Amino acid sequence: MTRRSRSLSRRTVLKSGVALTSMLAAPGLLRAEPAPVKVGLLQPISGAFALDGDLARIGAEYAVKEINDAGGIKALGGAKLELVLGDSRSNAEAGAQATEELQSAGVAAVLGGFASGIALTATQTAARYDLPFVVDCAVADTITERGLKNTFRFNPNFSMATDVALKNLVKLNDDAGKPVKTVAIVHEDGLFGSGLAKIMQQKLPSLGFQIVETIAHPTPARDMSNVVLRLRALNPDLIVPSHYFNEFVLMARTLQQQRVRPKGIYAVFGGAASSYRFVNEFPEAAQGVMDCNHWGDPKSPITAKLRETVTAAGKFYAYNTPINYSLMKVFAQAVEKAGSADRAKIIEALAGGEFDSGIMPYGKTKFDAKGQNLSALPLNTQVQGKDIKVIYPADYADAKPVFPING
Structure with missing residues (x-):
């Protein structure tokens, strides 16, 4: 082997060593990033x-x-x-x-x-x-x-949540001395509200509650005056609403403005009842509203x-x-x-x-x-002051229920 050949071979090995050292120092060059x-x-x-x-x-x-x-x-x-x-x-x-x-x-x-x-x-x-x-x-x-x-x-789902909601409603009413005897159901007329209203109609009477009327409304709705006028005439102890945010807020505000004061508002999947927007923007209308809904561990x-x-x-x-x-x-x-x-x-x-x-x-x-x-498992919440508190079940509760809220 000539001197030039030996020199080239040595340079090749040195270059290979440098390249290998670089690859070892940057393993990303050896292994591709996995696809997201x-x-x-x-x-x-x-x-x-x-x-x-x-x-x-x-x-x-x-x-x-x-x-x-x-x-x-x-x-x-x-x-x-x-x-x-x-x-x-x-x-x-x-x-x-x-x-x-x-x-x-x-x-x-x-x-x-x-x-x-x-x-x-x-x-x-x-x-x-x-x-x-x-x-x-x-x-x-x-x-x-x-x-x-x-x-x-x-x-x-509907059935699971209403089972929990009704169990907790009975406990709530019993603990307060059974102030609630009559109930009005107010619901949006879509798949969500109608399905929930049907289940409540089937189960509330067997638990000792008289349903005075079930009132449906369209979504979206721009006025709840007729619904609230009907509620005033019926004068139920409890209102069970089931609708989305805008309609829930509209009903609650109209109840407040018309001074219709049931002993409680007990929502199941209430569109605004478990929303801090409702609590912050309309604190008086939101006060005391209860809900059985999705909610994280407080x-x-x-x-x-x-x-x-x-x-x-x-x-x-x-x-x-x-x-x-x-x-x-x-x-x-x-x-x-x-x-x-x-x-x-x-x-x-x-x-x-x-x-x-x-x-x-x-x-x-x-x-x-x-x-x-x-x-x-859904949790029961209630608007208390400027906060939304979990009231049932005991393992997750950070407050006790305030009930009845009127009367």
Whole structure:
């Protein structure tokens, strides 16, 4: 070998050594970053329910950041979650369209839905692609009764929630000396309100309550004067309302203005009853209103952090934030269990797994054969002063109920 050949060989080895040292010092050059796991969030970002959609987005984004900051999906080499937002525009048809768009974007699953009508069309659309769909807070029983293997519901349904609400109502009334004997039901005439009213009509009489009338109204509604005039004439001890935010506020304010003072307002999934916007903007109308609704554990430090995040964004805290924070946590656990972003494997993991429920008071989330989380539990809240307090059950309560509020 010539001197020049030996010199070239030595330089080649030295260059190779430098290159190898550089690669060892920067392992990212040896190993590609794992592909992100795209997860769709279907919410009403525009339209009548835009406030709810925005609060849901904040909760989901908070959870995604926590998961990614903690190292991403460990089973996939630290793959990060990538949130893809779908806007249902607050109506069922647009919800189906947005689900199609999320499918085209290549998401591994869709979370959310918010309203029952939107969730019904969106889950049906997702089923055509075997796309996992986990519902956040839509409550119609029918959502999980259609045999759709892709569809799961994190929150309690109509029947589960009314069972809890009525049990707590009986306790509330008994503890106060049974001041409530007559009840008026006021509900929006869509799938949500009508379904809930039907269940209440079936169950209240057997518990010793006389239903004096059931009053339906359209959504949206711009005037509640006729409804309140009818309530004045009926003079029920208790009003059980079931409608969305704007209509709930309109009814409560009209009751206040017309000086109609029942002994209590006891909502089930009340659209404004568990909203700090209602409490802050109309404190007198909100005072004493009770609700049985989705609600995060008030004793969890994460609940306080989420509320601070919402407030810092100039918005009013409500249940949408903790429920979508928790739902994102459940999804991440399902992907870990599946060990894959494959849709079929995620469906299998959701169907057969048991998951921590984030900050929702559900204990362990476990879906039954229909896709319903049977451990889901609503909490009873009451507006007291400038705050919303949990009054039932005792394990989560941070205040005692004030009842009756009038009379």
